[in-house]
Amino acid sequence: xxxxxxxxxxxxxxxxxxxxxxxxxxxxxxxxxxxxxxxxxxxxxxxxxxxxxxxxxxxxxxxxxxxxxxxxxxxxxxxxxxxxxxxxxxxxxxxxxxxxxxxxxxxxxxxxxxxxxxxxxxxxxxxxxxxxxxxxxxxxxxxxxxxxxxxxxxxxxxxxxxxxxxxxxxxxxxxxxxxxxxxxxxxxxxxxxxxxxxxxxxxxxxxxxxxxxxxxxxxxxxxxxxxxxxxxxxxxxxxxxxxxxxxxxxxxxxxxx
Numbered sequence: 001x002x003x004x005x006x007x008x009x010x011x012x013x014x015x016x017x018x019x020x021x022x023x024x025x026x027x028x029x030x031x032x033x034x035x036x037x038x039x040x041x042x043x044x045x046x047x048x049x050x051x052x053x054x055x056x057x058x059x060x061x062x063x064x065x066x067x068x069x070x071x072x073x074x075x076x077x078x079x080x081x082x083x084x085x086x087x088x089x090x091x092x093x094x095x096x097x098x099x100x101x102x103x104x105x106x107x108x109x110x111x112x113x114x115x116x117x118x119x120x121x122x123x124x125x126x127x128x129x130x131x132x133x134x135x136x137x138x139x140x141x142x143x144x145x146x147x148x149x150x151x152x153x154x155x156x157x158x159x160x161x162x163x164x165x166x167x168x169x170x171x172x173x174x175x176x177x178x179x180x181x182x183x184x185x186x187x188x189x190x191x192x193x194x195x196x197x198x199x200x201x202x203x204x205x206x207x208x209x210x211x212x213x214x215x216x217x218x219x220x221x222x223x224x225x226x227x228x229x230x231x232x233x234x235x236x237x238x239x240x241x242x243x244x245x246x247x248x249x250x251x252x253x254x255x256x257x
């Protein structure tokens with residue numbers, strides 16, 4: 001875990017995608033808070049709230065509201081609350097991905113039209129929707145982060161349709177970086193190595209991915225959510241003020257092998 005610092009002192013950030021205290025977004029939220037940021041956190045449903053609320057309490061979140069990214073009213077509500085409470089937003093973390101199980105576990109060539117549409121809407125277009133609402137709150141500049149995976153660049157066994165979906169996410173990151181750059185809004189993706197999260201558990205033979213990452217990564221170790229959080233804190237800080245349109249790997253070097 002990061003030591004306490006003033007790296008993000010005074011900054012206001014929205015973290016979307018915390019599922020529980022072991023999720024990537026939770027590791028990032030902890031790193032943001034330890035670096036001095038004030039946070040807004042969201043939870044998807046009332047059922048998931050009990051898993052997310054302890055994280056919100058641990059990081060002292062100023063704002064804690066429901067957010068199903070397919071619900072425009074809830075999306076509007078979170079940004080209206082940020083406007084009312086803070087008057088601005090300095091950074092946004094988007095850590096959301098979903099694909100119907102039957103499409104995730106099948107071949108890309110067998111993916112249904114509806115399944116592909118759902119995966120793209122929730123995993124990719126939600127970033128565009130959040131960025132659009134964040135833009136006016138970032139009048140003095142800001143940072144938008146999303147979370148990808150190496151399957152966007154190379155074919156990874158059993159990652160299936162999420163590979164093309166994450167490739168679209170990374171391309172979207174680059175286009176948003178160009179479109180928002182004139183407003184000093186930076187947009188980057190992070191690409192962690194495989195992590196034992198609830199989302200990852202839906203991938204077939206995930207243990208094999210974990211073993212491969214551990215044995216083939218140059219550093220011979222797995223990434224942790226706290227290490228991803230450390231990278232996220234750096235990317236939303238002024239230390240990374242010239243970094244945009246980038247995909248940052250946090251995988252012990254596994255992607256180069």
